[in-house]
Amino acid sequence: MRIAAFLPELLRHLFKKPATVDYPFKKLEVPKGFRGTPFLHPDLCIACRACERDCPAEAIEISVVNETEKKFQMVIHNDRCIHCAQCVDSCPVAPKKAMEMDLLFEIADFDRHDLKHKWEYTRAVLKPKAPAAPKAEPAPKA
Amino acid sequence: MAALRTALYLLVYPGIIFLFVYSTFCEWFDRKIYARLQNRMGPTHTGRWGILQPVADFIKLMAKEDIVPEKADKPLFSLLPVFGLAIVATAALLLPVWNFDPAASTFCSFQGDIIVLLYLLSLPTLIFFLAGWSSTNLFSTIGGTRVLTMLFGYEVPLFMSVLSPALLAGSWRLAEIAEFYQGRPLLLLPNVLGFIIALICVQAKLERTPFDIPHAETEIVGGTFTEYSGKKLAFFRLMTDIELVVSSGLLAAVFLGGFPGGAVLGFVNFVVKTLIVIFLLSLIRALTSRIRVDQVISFAWKYLAPLAVLQLLIDILLKGFVL
């Protein structure tokens, strides 16, 4: 049992820089695979609705705008999103997926409805390649 | 003319405005040192280096709503913070830094003023107990009983260790004690044991870790201060800050050799020496964890009181054989 066992460490810290980051004046870098907010690449999406089915928070909403011209509208409700990136995993498009996560995390806002993003696009048609043939189906059976 | 000067003394320097400014500066110093010892930043953005943070806290508390519990004793509940502030501000007048005439006795420097200072410093403990009692809240009552239980532990060693250098100097007047040690600085060395004991007891009087049992946040919510809010809480916090300044001033006057050098240099001496004492108090605060009330009593009577008696013996023998 030593009295003041802590003392040398304490005094050493008096001369070290504090471990606190002076946010918001200095920010830390997020690593490469950080899960920020999801967004869509409209030119790649084939409107298979796999992301809408697998989203745990019902945050993706795909609706048909015009059936003959194959125009769809996707709304991502960022206020419901739990940032799990399951939509990115479920997207069957290859080699570049239609859903991607960016690195934004400072998305607080005063109004919940300002956080929703909308895209209107025409459904992409993938050219059928031999190894990619199963992935061109609109509704993959998993 | 004399009335104007007295009014200036009481209100500006060394009165309430100076005490307010200096005690908030001391609280900032304490918080900054405590934070740096723990490798974090402390107050940063209010004023340069966060120096206005305690003032900001005070202003914020004054602006908040003041709630008095229904069953509480209303006159006692409301007047206690004001009494406390008055008591510690009066105690601050007795520090030997602003009486420039050591020969004559004035109303702030007279034979026996060290006893009066110690007495005035024990009264806040009673005020804390009454504050806890008159709140009629369960947690406040427990906090109040803990404050009195701790008083049984640390009061005797504190008195003995502070009065031993006075015994060696042969006077009960703070200004004369300071003058004695300024003349013979080597005689400060036998009092080191008393200095350490007095530091620990002052830490207990100010209710800081390891003795912050009466307002232990994680156990009894707020202790004696649970029901206080708004202006009353602001006055209580200001009272704790001024108590910090007065206690460190007392320790610096008795153990570190007083504040020589007249008006300006003496004031600089005062600031430097009280900041040294506050640095040591913050170090103790960061170093240890809170102990239980029964452990305080056993620690005080098993270790502190015998060491204080030893210090008293050393000073009596030194006075008898050497001087």
Next chain:
Amino acid sequence: MKFQIPIGPQHPALKEPISLRMTVEGEVIRDADLRLGYNHRGVEKLAEEKTWIQNIYLMERICGICSHSHATCFVQGAEKLLEIEPPKRGLYIRILVAELERVHSHLLWLGVAGHEAGFDSFFMYTWRDREVVMDLLEMISGNRVHYAINALGGVRRDLDEGQRNKILDSLDLLRKRTEYYLMIGANEPSFVARLAGVGYLSKESAIDLCAVGPTARASGIAQDVRKDDPYAVYDEIPFEVCTADTCDVLGRTVVRIKELIQSYNIIEFLMKNLPPGEISVRAPRRAKPNEVVSRYEAPRGENIHYIKSNGSDKPERLKVRAPTLANYAATVEMLKKGFIADIPLIFAAIDPCICCAERTVELVDGRTGEERVVRLSDLRKTANERRAPSPLKRIWTWPL
């Protein structure tokens, strides 16, 4: 003179709402009455409405500190029901995140114990070192809490060479700091005076009251699901079960610090022997009717999930028994002999994760004040009757 102190539901000592009503006499506690239910969220009912993939994320959000333990326990049970076997590399990465979570949870607990005892410097230091672990987890999985690294059939992300080296480098720093905390915890007089002899739970009482985790291991019972019933790859990894003999809060601290050192050894073994290969297999959508019990050693003790499937893509019934629920009975026993000043420490020593344990509902009649316990089937019948007139909207708007 006896009077009742209410600790909670709102109290600075508790991180989550729970009501402990103590009957005290002076400073000694005579009796303790425990009331739960302030944090009930209806997780088990919601799990029946979501598919297997969506349930992984729901299970994660039962708790913030032990999120991976609930997700892994569920995924292990679901993989048994779906009859798939994850590959070795996937299991190694899953256990790596599990051990990193154990490290971060124990460092968090050390800080909380310091804060409850009033030792704030210790609290600041351990949480500063915990940031190293949080940064590692962010690098591996993309988030600091709720790692979501599990997928049905393996894991979702792979480790590359740079990340592996970074983990091995951080282990050196963590090992040095943990030895330092062991020295402080055993030698700082005021801290030891607070922890020693507090919350005594003898070995017989621990077995009688079904204590789990470090609470039981500090009473000398060598019980660990990783050794008794090895899941994933724990039968290949060499490690020891840590116990202590003092049966009090100091023993629990020592057990947790020793477990930290064991976890560092396990992580080093995993990183040095990571097998190459796939990280996951394809999982079917539907499960055949079956039922499974899945056990997992969370940082707080043994975590049990019971899952029942009925052939569709949603589970029929999911029951979660969190470790804190098993430790409540032991807590009441420990509180009966203590002082008021020890209440936060005794309660914090079982590492309470109250939101994990909120699975029971007790209905109190507002008018008469009487209480009755209602069966789940009755609750389900009432809820279905109320919901039947309005169909479940696929896309529903908030009523605000």
